[in-house]
Amino acid sequence: MMRGLATTRRFGHGAGWRPQLDAAIARTDGLGFIEVVAESIGAPGLPGGVVAARMRGLQVVPHGVSLSLGGAERPDPDRLAHLAAVAELGGAPLVSEHIAFVRAGGRESGHLLPVPRTREALEILGENVAIAQDALPVPLALEHVAALVEWPGAEMDEATFVCELLDRTGALLLLDLSNVYANAHNHGYDALESLARFPLDRIAYVHVGGGTFRDGVYHDTHAHPVVPGVLRLVEALFAMTDAPGVLLERDDDFPPEAELAAELRAIADAARRGGEQRVRD
Amino acid sequence: MSGIDRSGYAARQALLLDALLRGDGYPAGFAAAQADAAGRSLRRKRARAVARAWPALTLDLGDVFDTRFDAFARATGAPASGDPLRDGLAFVRRLGHDTRLGDDARAEVLLARAALRRRGLFVAAACLRRPYRRLLVVVRLPWGGPVHVSVPTAHAARRRRRPARRA
Numbered sequence: 001m002m003r004g005l006a007t008t009r010r011f012g013h014g015a016g017w018r019p020q021l022d023a024a025i026a027r028t029d030g031l032g033f034i035e036v037v038a039e040s041i042g043a044p045g046l047p048g049g050v051v052a053a054r055m056r057g058l059q060v061v062p063h064g065v066s067l068s069l070g071g072a073e074r075p076d077p078d079r080l081a082h083l084a085a086v087a088e089l090g091g092a093p094l095v096s097e098h099i100a101f102v103r104a105g106g107r108e109s110g111h112l113l114p115v116p117r118t119r120e121a122l123e124i125l126g127e128n129v130a131i132a133q134d135a136l137p138v139p140l141a142l143e144h145v146a147a148l149v150e151w152p153g154a155e156m157d158e159a160t161f162v163c164e165l166l167d168r169t170g171a172l173l174l175l176d177l178s179n180v181y182a183n184a185h186n187h188g189y190d191a192l193e194s195l196a197r198f199p200l201d202r203i204a205y206v207h208v209g210g211g212t213f214r215d216g217v218y219h220d221t222h223a224h225p226v227v228p229g230v231l232r233l234v235e236a237l238f239a240m241t242d243a244p245g246v247l248l249e250r251d252d253d254f255p256p257e258a259e260l261a262a263e264l265r266a267i268a269d270a271a272r273r274g275g276e277q278r279v280r281d
Numbered sequence: 282m283s284g285i286d287r288s289g290y291a292a293r294q295a296l297l298l299d300a301l302l303r304g305d306g307y308p309a310g311f312a313a314a315q316a317d318a319a320g321r322s323l324r325r326k327r328a329r330a331v332a333r334a335w336p337a338l339t340l341d342l343g344d345v346f347d348t349r350f351d352a353f354a355r356a357t358g359a360p361a362s363g364d365p366l367r368d369g370l371a372f373v374r375r376l377g378h379d380t381r382l383g384d385d386a387r388a389e390v391l392l393a394r395a396a397l398r399r400r401g402l403f404v405a406a407a408c409l410r411r412p413y414r415r416l417l418v419v420v421r422l423p424w425g426g427p428v429h430v431s432v433p434t435a436h437a438a439r440r441r442r443r444p445a446r447r448a
Contacts, residue, residue: 104298105294105295110327217318
């Protein structure tokens, strides 16, 4: 059972490893870690590019997308065993998953869907997360999702919900700044105010991804450049706390290598500016 | 383990997911515009993943790919594995026989069926016309990956043997 560990580990800057980004990641200096989608790892084991990254000293964090920890069903033992096996293969310091459900009533959504922010959901999530923690060889970090649709009857806001869940389970926080931005923009509240109320002392690492606006709605696509509003949140976060690591997610419409490098630099610059501000203050 | 009653929670999630996939009939209390956007986003994400895994099929269907896949996704959940190859194969089956696929797409279908075969022997063949008339045979043995060979048909072989016409 792995829970309740503080994150003293430093990750630095990272990128989500995808086959299409393998060469770019291999040629990027200064990365401290990569994230691999656990479900993309098959029987042959870790892809060569991930093994090579590990040999260069980068830490590997498996990222699960299918446990459906926020679902009504208990997490599937086979999926848990797979996530645990990928963690072992990669010598991972931790694994991450989502506060979301991806299946219900025998149907798969193919995407991460939000859970109702209620006491009932907290009870069920708490139980599912505990089952997962018992099956995993390393600590678990939980990521809140970007939700285009909100459940009616919310009993608390997102930051409070996440705080309560981490308190109950001892899990770590995978803070996704693009999701903070998306939810604040789409549901009409202040992103900075929301960010400040997340449990920042529980951050394992931070996600930053690109997105786009369609009809006034912000879509967290991971297929577009990172928008300025999200970079401002990176700066604001590092002005509040020295987060252990920040990682760029790109899942589609992969950019040329120079563009990817520029995005990584922009994130690093924003984190540095925030850090300088924190030191000054 | 505590005895939380999960049945009501399960039913509410199933209702929402069903409505999002279908694109209407949202449960009471949900904002229709938000739910529409979420449903579209689910279907778009699936469509893009399938399009990447099935380039020949996507090219073959052209402009109608989006509308046909959207109709399919409204009726059918994604595969449990999340595998776009499997999702695409379910989509092809849904297209039915009234949609005539081109040679490259048909070859893609055979290769996908072979790749997705979990156990036992897989053998299937298709007559293709381009770039020459041939029989494409795809085989997957129980212990290996798919192998495919193209055998020119007698017609194609005759054409190949025929001397070139003088100008």
